[in-house]
Amino acid sequence: xxxxxxxxxxxxxxxxxxxxxxxxxxxxxxxxxxxxxxxxxxxxxxxxxxxxxxxxxxxxxxxxxxxxxxxxxxxxxxxxxxxxxxxxxxxxxxxxxxxxxxxxxxxxxxxxxxxxxxxxxxxxxxxxxxxx
Ligand code: TYD
Numbered sequence: 001x002x003x004x005x006x007x008x009x010x011x012x013x014x015x016x017x018x019x020x021x022x023x024x025x026x027x028x029x030x031x032x033x034x035x036x037x038x039x040x041x042x043x044x045x046x047x048x049x050x051x052x053x054x055x056x057x058x059x060x061x062x063x064x065x066x067x068x069x070x071x072x073x074x075x076x077x078x079x080x081x082x083x084x085x086x087x088x089x090x091x092x093x094x095x096x097x098x099x100x101x102x103x104x105x106x107x108x109x110x111x112x113x114x115x116x117x118x119x120x121x122x123x124x125x126x127x128x129x130x131x132x
Contacts, residue, residue: 001088001090002069002071002090002092002093003069003071003076003087003088003089003090003093004088005078005085005086005087005088006026006028006057006086006088007084008026008059008083008085009026010084019083019084021057021109027057027109028057028088029057031109031110031111032111032112033109033110033112033113033114034109035107035108035110036061036105036106036107037104037106037108038105038106042100042102044098044100045096045097046096046098046100047067047095047097048095048096048121048123049095049119049121050092050093050094050120050126050130051093051112051118052091052092052118052120052129053091053115054091054110054111054112054118055089055090055110055111055112056088056089056108056110057086057088057089057108057109057110058080058086058089058106058107059080059083059086059087059107059108059109060080060081060083060085060105060106060107061083061106061107062103062104062105063102063103063104063105064080064081064099064100064101064104065080065098065099065100065101065104065106066078066097067080067087067096067097067098068095068098069089069094070094071090071092071094072092072094072126072127072130080106092126094123
């Protein structure tokens with residue numbers, strides 16, 4: 001699968017809930033980086049790129065957004081609005097995050113260190129490389 005929604009098991013008790021990410025348990029790669037996207041302005045789209053080397057797990061820890069994913073074979077628009085549900089993205093998936101709610105915080109885990117050179121920011125270039 002080049003992208004997949006993953007159910008995230010929460011530990012819950014009378015105090016509230018906790019979701020842990022642990023390699024080999026619920027993260028399908030070795031986590032080397034984490035970042036979060038927040039304070040996104042209304043009407044703004046983020047992403048609009050593919051990564052040659054990176055896998056990601058996107059978790060809407062607060063609020064909601066939509067993600068348009070395209071792996072070269074199919075395009076799908078996925079709503080992320082539940083912190084119990086993350087979106088796994090393999091390498092070479094074109095992604096656009098949009099329709100962020102005012103309070104959205106999108107946590108992203110990745111298996112690489114940041115390297116601008118592994119980004120494809122031109123859609124035609126992505127289509128060319130993904131079909132090779
Ligand atoms: P950008 O790739 O434009 O974000 P998005 O994918 O949400 O559109 O990144 C915004 C800026 O942050 C850019 O200057 C690069 C920097 N950045 C890092 O330094 N490290 C990171 O891990 C990421 C994801 C971005």
